[in-house]
Amino acid sequence: MQAKESPPRLILTNVLVFLITSIIAFIVVPLWAVSFGFDAVEIGATIFLFFFTGMSITAGYHRLWSHKTYDANVVVRAILAVGGAMALQNSILHWASDHRIHHRHVDDNDKDPYSAKRGFWYSHIGWMLREYQAHRYDDYANCRDLQKDKIVMWQHKYYLPIVLVSNFGIAALLGWMNGDVLSMVLLAGVFRLVMVHHVTFFINSLAHIWGRQPYTDKNTARDNGFLALFTFGEGYHNFHHIFEYDYRNGIRWYQFDPTKWLIRGLSFVGLTKNLRRTPEERIEKARAAMQLQRASEKISTLPNADEIKQKLQSEYDLLVQRIGDYYATKKRLMELKKRQVLRSYERLELDFKYKELKQSLALQREKWLQLYQLDFVTA
Numbered sequence: 273m274q275a276k277e278s279p280p281r282l283i284l285t286n287v288l289v290f291l292i293t294s295i296i297a298f299i300v301v302p303l304w305a306v307s308f309g310f311d312a313v314e315i316g317a318t319i320f321l322f323f324f325t326g327m328s329i330t331a332g333y334h335r336l337w338s339h340k341t342y343d344a345n346v347v348v349r350a351i352l353a354v355g356g357a358m359a360l361q362n363s364i365l366h367w368a369s370d371h372r373i374h375h376r377h378v379d380d381n382d383k384d385p386y387s388a389k390r391g392f393w394y395s396h397i398g399w400m401l402r403e404y405q406a407h408r409y410d411d412y413a414n415c416r417d418l419q420k421d422k423i424v425m426w427q428h429k430y431y432l433p434i435v436l437v438s439n440f441g442i443a444a445l446l447g448w449m450n451g452d453v454l455s456m457v458l459l460a461g462v463f464r465l466v467m468v469h470h471v472t473f474f475i476n477s478l479a480h481i482w483g484r485q486p487y488t489d490k491n492t493a494r495d496n497g498f499l500a501l502f503t504f505g506e507g508y509h510n511f512h513h514i515f516e517y518d519y520r521n522g523i524r525w526y527q528f529d530p531t532k533w534l535i536r537g538l539s540f541v542g543l544t545k546n547l548r549r550t551p552e553e554r555i556e557k558a559r560a561a562m563q564l565q566r567a568s569e570k571i572s573t574l575p576n577a578d579e580i581k582q583k584l585q586s587e588y589d590l591l592v593q594r595i596g597d598y599y600a601t602k603k604r605l606m607e608l609k610k611r612q613v614l615r616s617y618e619r620l621e622l623d624f625k626y627k628e629l630k631q632s633l634a635l636q637r638e639k640w641l642q643l644y645q646l647d648f649v650t651a
């Protein structure tokens with residue numbers, strides 16, 4: 273009989289960091305609040321640093337460096353590098369290397385560093401507590417591009433001093449200016465750090481467990497608007513895993529995605545550029561394909577399943593065709609308008625065709641919506 277494998281060695285530094293900061297955040301800070309209270313400056317600084325360091329992870333580590341969804345000016349990169357170090361989640365290079373593996377081998381228990389299939393605890397924090405992947409970090413081969421970024425390499429080289437100076441230095445300086453160093457360090461330093469830890473860890477744990485899968489069910493990633501409120505917009509994780517090169521996670525204007533707003537906002541003043549978006553056509557097709565699959569599964573036990581399936585398939589094919597036609601015409605019209613080469617009759621003709629296609633797509637969408645929800649099955 274094979275002996276049960278013992279778990280890998282504990283990483284003592286990580287265990288101690290999580291343990292000590294958690295004790296301070298969950299025990300010392302509440303006791304301090306009851307005994308001495310925190311003033312408005314301390315609370316304001318904590319909220320500011322919470323967003324600054326959290327979004328340095330989501331806008332910087334994640335969407336800028338891991339996925340290259342946009343380009344950022346050197347000053348922005350330097351600020352995000354410091355903010356990210358202050359969130360204490362290892363260097364950009366290390367984080368991005370892990371994250372690229374996560375996307376590439378998502379849910380593979382042996383390769384995905386924080387595979388959600390190993391459970392909530394493991395994907396949330398457990399994966400950092402033991403030497404599960406000690407064999408891996410030889411040369412960050414999947415981040416050759418990042419090794420050319422001077423800011424990334426500077427942060428990697430001086431990671432520890434940057435962590436110490438930013439975490440203790442900034443909070444202590446603010447506290448000194450406000451007249452109470454310890455109080456500020458406890459709240460804006462440690463409490464803020466623990467909060468940012470857990471909300472960003474939720475993206476690896478809860479965002480792979482709880483929510484809907486409108487775009488794909490090939491991996492565990494979920495869309496969850498509620499979770500987006502606590503994760504700087506990264507709750508739209510099902511979209512993110514299928515379209516990882518999109519600078520947005522919440523693609524609709526009403527979806528809460530402050531990371532997207534920050535990146536977009538900075539682009540208006542020239543600090544970020546080349547923001548990448550997935551063509552609307554691909555998004556709509558992915559959603560329709562998922563709906564077809566769901567509807568087919570739902571009807572599979574009905575006596576007339578084959579008949580309904582055929583109907584579903586033909587309406588789906590028509591929808592996909594209409595989507596393709598509409599977006600192709602839209603693209604052509606935009607190109608021609610941009611180049612201003614259209615003679616008036618051509619323009620009229622194409623405009624007319626575009627409007628026609630738009631309308632027939634809208635009709636087909638409507639028809640498809642009713643069909644895939646299978647109103648007729650119960651009727």
Ligand SMILES: [Zn+2]
Nearest residue numbers: 334371375516
């Ligand atoms: Zn990602």
Ligand SMILES: [Zn+2]
Nearest residue numbers: 475476493509
């Ligand atoms: Zn993920």
